[in-house]
Amino acid sequence: MNLHQLLRDLREDNGSKIVLLVADGLGGLPMEPGGKTELETARTPNLDAMVREGVCGLSIPVLPGIAPGSGPGHLGLFGYDPLEFQIGRGILEALGINFAVGPRDVAIRGNFCTVNDKGLITDRRAGRPPTERCVEMCKKLQSIKVAGVELFVEPVREHRFVLVVRGDNLGDAVNDTDPQALNVAPLHAVGEDPPSQSTAKAINQFVAEAAKVLKDDGPTNMLTLRGFARYPKIATVQDIYGLKSACIAVYPMYKGLARLVGMDILDAGSTLADQCETLKNAWAKYDFFFLHYKYTDSTGEDGDFDAKVAKIEALDLEIPKIRGLKPDVMIVTGDHSTPSKMKSHSWHPVPTVLCATTARPDGAVEFGESFCLRGGLGQFEAKYLMTLAMAHAGRLAKYGA
């Protein structure tokens, strides 16, 4: 049986509240043999108290050895098998700029490039123009109309933008028009099946118009398109778990991922303190809250061990505000590890703590990789975390008689 169908069958609404706090890229590594990880180094009295009262473990984001991007990392935490539910690159790019993609959309990553008078590419990134130039060029492209579809062109930064084609029966099996080489022309878009042929036809018309519109705008006088992606067919959190759910995130990408699974997006402000205030104000209105904290990832990506430690300590200081609301289940975890030592996302299982009155004690006393390795949740695939949350919230009936 399908996990989501099982949850639909077993779920009950008892009015309990669940908080999922995702510290992006939380897991780490010691910088030197014999050292501690970022989380083990940080002074985290409030997270440690959660570990003593609750149950901890290590979350495997996808499968052993597979390091996820933010998309699959979060889908796993929301209870969607990240290998079954895939979000295309174009959709992720659109989510990242807070574009509200919908079920009739195909989203595409665009690059401004430079072509010579023969139409051959001489710079695939148009000399990395300033973002203001990107904004200006996107405005020009917004004037283009193609019959039968709606088009949206939105700047990202430098040479990058997002193109969204909205219409009925559009497919995303379309080749990249970026030839990934110089001295060749951008490729023609070709669709693999009738819906994708509709998309390709609209795209080729758009590109032909764009070539005219941008003609005199060297070095941003042409564009290429990559990562055609349809809006994924995905059941909502409400549908699967029966949870009225809210996202309290600062960065667009995570709001977008939450919107994709049907969460309401609340105005989160710009700091974790703001997010906690939002949480408090919305407390009565929702069953489930997803809070996202970015800085454990960005400091890890920077390779700045000490900064990551400081960001973990800053997170710890806000924990009492959340616990003060007395959630029935509170979870702190990450969507993946981002060890400062590696300066990148990694596959290492992610420290996770779950507090609830039904948590079975496991003897762990500090929130860190070593204690989580011996924790009561063991090493588990991230996609099961929501099932555990629902169980500890008293929201799942027993299976079978």
Place this chain on the structure above:
Amino acid sequence: MNLHQLLRDLREDNGSKIVLLVADGLGGLPMEPGGKTELETARTPNLDAMVREGVCGLSIPVLPGIAPGSGPGHLGLFGYDPLEFQIGRGILEALGINFAVGPRDVAIRGNFCTVNDKGLITDRRAGRPPTERCVEMCKKLQSIKVAGVELFVEPVREHRFVLVVRGDNLGDAVNDTDPQALNVAPLHAVGEDPPSQSTAKAINQFVAEAAKVLKDDGPTNMLTLRGFARYPKIATVQDIYGLKSACIAVYPMYKGLARLVGMDILDAGSTLADQCETLKNAWAKYDFFFLHYKYTDSTGEDGDFDAKVAKIEALDLEIPKIRGLKPDVMIVTGDHSTPSKMKSHSWHPVPTVLCATTARPDGAVEFGESFCLRGGLGQFEAKYLMTLAMAHAGRLAKYGA
């Protein structure tokens, strides 16, 4: 999504090197309550150093409770789900005598038997003849020709031999001709589908000829056939992981299994010291090396606890030679457990250690079942070991954006 396809999509070539050292049947049991296992008893300073520097865990060869043969045990370690990729008995028997089976082959296990003047079996094993007799009888059978196929008859030992039928469109859905009973004639071969009917037709012709050829050779005056198996369709290690791979094994079975997944088979000599010398000489030419050490299994099968301990200690002494080559990832594990107490392969999870600069410390200090139980790799299915190796070797891009 299929694991192999995922790996093909994510793999990168960074020139790093991986060594997989398989100590066959490595895992064990204490002989007495309160005792230690073979591995815990052995003095293994070099393996212990690997555990302190790396990460350890327990590999589940197939599924909890399933003890594998050498075929599934090794396929799992090479990253092939041993329940999905099955190697027929005839193929395994052929691999075991170093017969280079290929994609046009059906391999079959043969037994010489004794029939009376009515053609009824009186001894299913022909009185277990000496192997020289088996060799002599196989030579006789090699003279038999059947139109449309090539035939190969090779002795194994005592009453056992291998028959390989080579041709186009041959199937392996053919019944055993061994009736597994006395006072009945060997069964006629029948194919379940047209390709298998072609095989059965050739086989029945061969058996009819064999009956004539062996007529006066009682007690080895007839034969039965079992375990018809086609060469499996299996992607190579190169295709899945992009690894140029070499096998350094002494015993034919393991060379055969490695050849099946596309590894180059290097001349390994006859001792682990020889194997290390081969490894050193081939170091520059390959990305991945599979070393096989047989004696931890054979001593376990003999029920000789002390001998298994000694063989583990002998293995430990060679470890510095391998580590001296500075592999980016080095793994020591087994294809299954072979507890001396049981004198057989078992299902018990297998101690495993992985050394790499990205290994997350787990506090383990000795290579043994107890420390591996608390190790950072947890208890994992063997089929994920290669994914972990690829990740730790820096050979996998992140999944999704």
